[in-house]
Every structure is written in C-alpha cells, then in structure tokens.
Amino acid sequence: VSQLHRIERFAAMTTTGDRADLADVPEDAPVWAHATSTRDNCLGQECPDYRDCFVMRARRNALAADLVVVNHHLFFADVVLRDEGIAELLPACNTLVFDEAHQLPETARMFFGESVSTTQLTELARDARLELRAAGGASPELDRVATRLDKAARDLRLALGEPGARLAWTQALRLPDFPGALEKLQTCLKELERPLAEQAERSEGLASCARRAGGAVAVLARMGESEGQAEVRWVEVYGHAAQLHVTPLSSAELFRRQMMDHPRAWIFTSATLAVGEDFKHFTRELGVPEAETRRWASPFDFAHQALLYVPKGLPLDPNDPAFTQAVIEAALPVLEASGGRAFLLFTTLRALRRAHELLRSRIGFPLLVQGTGSRSELLSRFRTLGNAVLLGSQSFWEGVDVRGEALSVVVIDKLPFAPPDDPVLAARIESIRAQGGNPFTELQLPQAVLQLKQGAGRLIRDETDRGILMLCDPRLVARPYGRRILRSLPPMKLTRRLADVEGFFRDYQSGSQIRHQGALLRRPSGVR
Template sequence: MATTRLDPASILGPDGAVARRLKSYEVREQQLQMADAVAKAIEDRHHLVVEAGTGVGKSFAYLVPAIMAAVEMKKKIVVSTHTIALQEQLLSKDIPFLRSVMPQEFSAVLVKGRGNYVSLRRLDVAVSRQATTFQSADDLDQLASMRMWAGRTQDGTRSDLDFRPNPGVWDAVQSENGNCLGRECPRHKECFYFKARRRVWTANLLIVNHALFVSDLALRASGFGLLPDYDVAIFDEAHTLEAVAGEHLGLQLSNVGVDYTLARLYNDRTKKGTLVYHHMLEAIEQVRRVRTASEDFFEVVAQWHAKQGSSGNGRVRKPIDLSAALAEELRKLGNAIDRGSEDIAELDTRIELSSAAERCEGLADQVQRWVRQSAEQQVYWVESENKGRRRIRLASAPLDVGPTLRKTLFEQVPTCVLTSATLCVGSPPKFDFLKSRLGLTRAETLALGSPFDYPRQVKIHLARNLPDPSEQPQDYERQVITAIAHYLEQTQGKAFVLFTSYRMLDAAARALTPWLAKRNIALFAQSDGMPRSKMVEAFKADVDSVIFGADSFWQGVDVPGESLSNVIIVRLPFSVPSHPLLEARLEEIRRRGGNPFVEYQIPEAVIKLKQGFGRLIRTRTDQGIVAILDPRVLTKPYGKTFLNSLPECPRIVDQHDFSRRPSS
C-alpha cells in the first residue's frame, strides 16, 4: 500500500498507536485503504467519494488523516454529519480516544447555530418584562427555571436544559444575530455564544451538521458566514446531503409562523407582547391590520389548494393571483416599530425593537419572493393540514442542488470527502447517481466492502408468491400482512418491519395486534406517536418485540445483538412520484431526453434499500435474516440492480402461499 506524507498507518496499522493501546485490536484493511485515500485527497487537494461498508470504522479512517493534516499542515477541517447520534459518537467517544493515543495535540469543537445559545442580556430583559410578555403560568415557571440554570450551565445551550422550553420562552431569550449589542453588551464577557465562537476560530477540527453547513454556504453567497474559512470538508452520512441542501436552499413559510411572529409582538386575546411593554399603540394597530391581511392571504391560498382536488399535489406551476397586501402591511409594521423606537434611549431596548422590525421585513420578503416565484430553477408548492387548527404551508426548493453546491462548495474548497455505507448502485458499484445529483463532476472514488462475514451472518429471504404491489395493490396489501407474520414467527419477533407508508404501517399494526398478543410479542408502531428514541429503548429492553417503522427507521438506528435478528422490507422504497419536488425533477430528466425511472427513481430506492438492509448487522457477532416481501426484485428486470447492490450472502426464494390471513 502506497504511503503518503500523512501516515495514518502509524495510528491505525498493525504496529500503530491504537494497536499498542488495545491488545484486542484487529487491523481492518478497508479502514487503512480509506484512511490513505483521505490523506492523499488532502495532500493532493482533490475531492474523494468513499462508500465504506458497515464495520469499516470510517470515522477513524477520516478523523486520523484529518487530525494529522490539521496539526502538521495547518489545515482547517470541517466534519459534517446528518444525525445527532453520529455527532455524539464523534465527540464523546472517537475524538477523546484518538486524543489519548495520537501524538498530535489538537482541539475539536461542536459548532451549533446561534439560536441554540441563551443570551444573558435577553434573559435579563425577559425577566424584567415578564408580566407584559408571557402568556401562561407555565411560561413564567420555565423562565424562572432558566434564570437559575443560566447561573450554573457550562455551555449555555438549549440541549443542556433538563426540560424542553416552550417556543415562546426560548424565542424571548435566545441569542440572535440582529438582536446583539456585541462588545457594548453589559454581559459580553460572560456571553456563551461569543465564548463558543472564539473556540470555533481557534479549533483544528469543527464538527457540524449538514443543515448548519448548507446554511453557511447560503450565507457565504451573500458575503457572510457562520464558519471560518476551511481547507477540508468531510461529509459523513453523505447520502442525505442532497435532501438537506434542498430543504435549506429553498423557502418555507406558513400561516402559523406568521401568526406566531405577530403574537410575540402583540396578542389580541391576552393583551400582552413586546409592543405592550413599550406602549407602541400605532404598531399595535398595525399588528391587527397584518393579522387581517394574513387571514385573507392564506384563505385565498387555501381555496386555490382545495380547487386542485384529490388529484392535485399542491404544486404551483405559475404564480397564483394573490394580493400584495400581506407583504405591504408587514413592511408597514416594521416601519411603525422603527418609528416607535426612535425616542427610546436604552440601547438594549432599541436593538430588541430593531430586530423585531427586521423580522417583519424578512417575512415580507419571503412572502413576496414566493408569490412572484422570483428565484430561477425553483419548484413551488402548497401544503395544507387540517389537524386541529388549519395549517397552510408555502414551500419552494431548488430543482437541482448540484449547480449551487458545485459553485459554492466543490469549486471553492480544495478537498471535499463524501462518505457513507450507502453511496453506490449496482455491481460493479457506480457512484454516478450521487455525483450527478450533487454536481460533483470530478472526484476520486473508492468502494470498500465490509469486514463482516455476510455469507455466514445473513440470509436474504425473497417472497415470490405475493401479488405485484403496483399492479394489484389491494391484494398485495392483504397478503403481505400474512407474509409479515410468517417471517416474524421465524425469529419470535426481534424484528424491524420497514414500511414505505404510514397508512400501510397502521393497517398492518391493527391487523396483526391479536396475532402478536397471542405470541406475547410486544409491538411498537411508529403510527402510535411514540418518539423514535423511546421506541428503540423499549425495543432493546424487550428482546421479544417488534418495531413497525416508516421513513426514519430505514437509517440511523443502531441495535446490535440478538434484539434485532430480523429486518423485513415490506415494499421497495420508491419515493412517491407525486410529490411536487420529485415530480418536477422527473419531468426535468424527461425533458432533456433521459429516463427518470432508470436515472433517478431506481438508484434512489436502491440506496434506501441498502440503508434498510444495513440495520441488521452492526457487529461481527450479529446474525439474522432480511426478508424482502416485494416480488418485483424477482419479476422485474430492475430487480437485479437492487439485489446486486446488496452484500453477497445466501438468498432463499420462498414459495410460501400467503393468500390466507394469519390465524390469531
């Protein structure tokens, strides 16, 4: 294996620092290959895409050369993840261990968005004005608890609280860019946010999430930035990067969000709010006008959405004929607040009101941009919910995030490393789908298998005798419930059953509850509303149990050991082609002469299937089965693409008759 100036083998190799520390350490060839590739990408200033199978130890494979580069080459490194769980693993486990064995001294910092920090000045202000600001006794209790907490917390972030603050309480005390006095603030020396910023600017390694990273990219295009300049960006869980980029490079606003902003200023029911404290009667009257304009505006949008009927998906192909009154009244409100604050001498009060005025102006800009559809190559749509209070949401997202990422990231940063256990499609593995979706036209690629012994640890069961779910959906949904019971019985539960729709999940949960009860198998169904983390805890605690999960259970859930011995894939995870954004992307592929099913839907579904498969084997000692209940993997030509993308292991084609309901 070729050595580079950065020598990861000195840490990860058979005679390296880790082997000297851990007597039971086993060198993983795939890990060394990846570490060398990352080191070379940093040294030669090129981009790298690596699929590293489960068990490779990819976090060490990129952290070791990154730390070496940060110290020996003075490189600024950013590591971006999608999930909090991976961030916690890096910060509480991997990085402390590497700090204990590597000769290089380095610092690593978790970077959080500004809104995660409490502002001590704003907390003082909120306490002094609580009688005219907060709506309930619970709000006041939380404010009192927060004041006590602020005196003992080490980092001043919301995650350090031992309760979840009400949105209105946290909004009143959080650190905000437009509501900051900087060095003129009386609490500047104690400020948690600025202490954190100083650590960010001096640290070798910055740990962020994809959402913050993409937000920073968007701000950099406007001449600002949340992060210092960096030389290397490493994206773990890179298969999620396109989705996160689409969400944060678009636009989202709702009637509930507008109402919430107005209620902070003045609540007509309780007669409380920021404007009440300052006796700003003109601005209070203007809040009422904005509220009326908002109700009228969103009512017209709701009527437009209702006219689309059940066949419509809410996509707005051309601007809706909407009044400009809401944007105009929001701007008038901002101006009224500015006028009302002109005679106020206190600096902290003026900045608070100035921030409120800017928020109104920002909302007006968002409304206007959405109404005019002023951004090019964006898809616009409306979503409507009627659970309790009606919620109308206006959204937009880029048709293609690739051009933006290419311009703001890949052409600006010398080295970008993208890694995940699921980036390739087919056999031999190809990275074309990921690279084209992200706009990454030039990069080295490396596909590494897993050190796990899949032929010994896993058997794949393929159910042949089920109806085609796209051609006979009702027959399929009826018979697949029998198939789920059949495969659950083989392991007495101990299973994840992964669905592609909540409706089908709920139907299966209701149908199989008597069957599971008779066998004393506990059921945790995502449709019951329990948080995912609580479901996983309960599942681990009860070895004879089963989780019925939808989208969020296909990835990012780690249950090693006997508790998870069976993963049942109910249906191939094709995205719903009627979603406005996906619909537009498929249309664009078709417009340029491509085949959207082959170019987009199949590779996207393959990557998600690989994620679902990957839930089963998390350690060398895990064993179990994966049952794929969608017969199209056997009957359709594209089925081979799905099966060839999975690790090599025994495949059993089951001829069982599932036409009868399981007997309870």
C-alpha cells in the same frame, strides 16, 4: 405549562442546550416555540442572554478546537449566513469531511431555496406585539394589524385541507379557498411591514421583526412569479402549519460554486453513495463529476450473518389495497420464528397505521410504534425489552444503530420509490425528460436503491450480528430492474422459502446455546 417547567429545569442543568437530551418533552411539542430562538428572532449581541447562549458557547468552543463536528444543516446555515454577509457560525478550516453524504443534495436544495411558513408569520405577529411593549410603548393599531396577520396565516393553513400533503403551486391555487386566503395574507403582511419599518430604530427586536416581515413579503412575491425552468414552487401541509417553498431543481451548480470559492479538501463518505459500483448518481447530483471515487468492501460476512427473504404470494401490484395486510400475514410466521426482535419499516405512514391495526391483537411481543414517543425513547425501549417489534417509517430507515440480539429481523414493505406526484420530484422528472434523459434510470431508480440500502443497513451492525432481511415487494423478482437492485444490496443468500427462514433461526438458537454453554464451561478455568 408542565412541559415549559421541565424545559426551564433542563436549561439550568444542561451544558449543551441540546433538545434531544430532554426526552420528557417530545421533539415536536409546540411548547418548544416558546423556549427556543430561531434565526428569525435571534437578537445576536443585543440579546441579554448572549454570553450564556448555548449556540454562542458552542461557537466559542468551535473556534478554539482543532476538530469540529456539526450536522449538515448547521454547515449550510453557515454557508447561507456567510453569503449574505450577516455572520459566521463556524471557523475556517482546510478539510471538510461529510458523513452520510448521500443526504447532501437534498439538504443543499432546501438551503439554497427560499421558504416561508405560517408558523413563521404567526410568530412574527406575536413577536411584533411583544417587542413593541418591551420598547416602552404600545400601539392599538399595530396590535390589530398583528392580530389580523395571525388570523390570515391560520386561515391559509385551513384552506389547504388535510395535513401530510405536498402540493405543486398550481394545485394549491386550484383549491377553492386558497387564492383568497393567500391574497388576504399578503395584504395583512404588508400592513404590518410598514409600521414595523417605521418603528425599527426603537430597538433591535423591532428591527429584527421589520427584517423578518420584509423577507416574508419578498418570498410571497416570488411565489407569485412565473416558474423558471431551474426551480419549482410548492406547498407542504403539516398538522397546524403550512410551508411555501421555492426550491432549485438541482443543487449541483450552487454546491460546486461553494467548492470553487473555498479551495480545500472536500471528502464525502456514506455506505450508500454508489449504486453497485457506480457513483455517477451522487457525483451528478452534487456537481462533482470529476471527483475521485473509491468503494471499500464491508467488514461483515453477510453470506453467513444474514439471509435475504423475498416471500411468495404477495399481490403483484404494491399499490393494491390488500398489500399491507398481505405483508403482515407473510411477516407473522417470521416474527414467530425470531421471537419478535424486529423492525417493520414502511414507505408510507398510512401503511404503518394499517399494520398497527392488524398486528396489535395478533402478536405476543411488545409492539412499539413510531409517533408514540421520540425516536430515541422508542429505540431505548426496544433495546431494553429484547423481544419487541417496532413499526417505523421514514425516520427509522437510517441513522439507527441497534447491535446484538435485540434486532434480528428487518421487514421492508415496498421498494422506496418516491411518489411521482411529489411536486419536487415531478418537476425534476420533467426537467430530465425535457433534456432528453431517462428520469427512471437517472433519478427514480438510483434514489430508491440508495434508500433501500439505508433501510437494509439497519440489520447487520456488528461482526457478531445475525438476522433476516425480508423484502416484500414482488418487483424485485418480477421486473428487470429488480436484478439491478438485488446486486446493489449486501451479498446475502436469497431465498423465497419460509422454511429457510425458520431453519436460519433454529441454527442460530442452537449456535447461541453452544456458545453460551462453552462460556459457562470455560469460566471456572480462570478461578483461583
């Protein structure tokens, strides 16, 4: 309730309605579901708050602007709505510039696929009851059907077991309670769809609920169809919800069709589009093999600003149960030399949690951990503290900018190869193999290189930054492909000696003192 009051006060003060501006309420707080509308339940012009809606206000501003800045998700949401003939979120334009374009293929696959979540279905059950009452009537039978749908959706989530899993559809169907829970959910959804369709003319809200029910029935029906060669069916399990997906294996043809249907300038930029000098992975993923490509050198002097440290003595197999402990033991003297001021980035949440257990009683620096606050809040604390150590996973590998002395070390535990049992990746691997290709060199290795470059890019953000990039995966030097990965990184001097790291920070501290003294000596010359 207190969080809802904070949101209410924020809504009265904000001019944008941007949730990220309200740090007091975590981004994943369940209360947001009661305070925000979605594509599913938005009433459009029928909404009593339409004129004051933050989204509509932003759209009006966009229509009047010469330059519009949006994220990838809003762009694709606009594409989907235009293709369905429902609405347009963004104005027409003659030039599109995509920054962080390395994310586009995955985002496109998500939007060009179909999905339904248990959260959507519990919200549908809730909204159906509310809309019926708002329309001036009540139906005990519809109430009962909605309650059964709510329970069936929650039971489906429980049938999937522990959170954090990504299951192929065939795996999910082998779980003892899942097929029965799925059948029950489909039955309850169809039982709700029929009375909603009969009541749809009574209000826009009920009509919206009827459309949502019909859409969910269609997605669940698709989930039961035999899997085509160009798509994969899978399930994602969260703490209190599950999402069922039908995802295209490639977004290339779909994205290319968008480009052909809308002739204009399409520009894609990112620090991580190329593997070395090679753009083929990106252009193939996006379906633009004929695109003109160009790469510019970084303005940073990596040879002098940074040092790449690959420690010795770690287990040769990064999947060794003792690997995370070995990473922490190797990182401790580096943290001591740097005085904290470090990001420790992990490829899994399990490794992050283990690192937290190992570090919390062994360092004298402030320790910040992903999940204990919003990303923006943790970054603000990290910058303010000046000597903190931050443990992060996926969300801290990119889109994070900490300049200056607050960040002088980035430690990465393993090469970020996606787990081969991930249902989408496994299906894509099989598809490449069936076409006679090499999944490792065409997909897995390029993805890992680009992700590693993103993580490494957190270190040097300015011409005056200096720091250590510590990569703990022995495969960088033990496997032939390690050389290709190293060549793709910024041109930093490579060392395997801890003494070089300690010397780097001694030289850095001496240089800082000299610069500081020089500033003190020069300052009086400007006094009058």
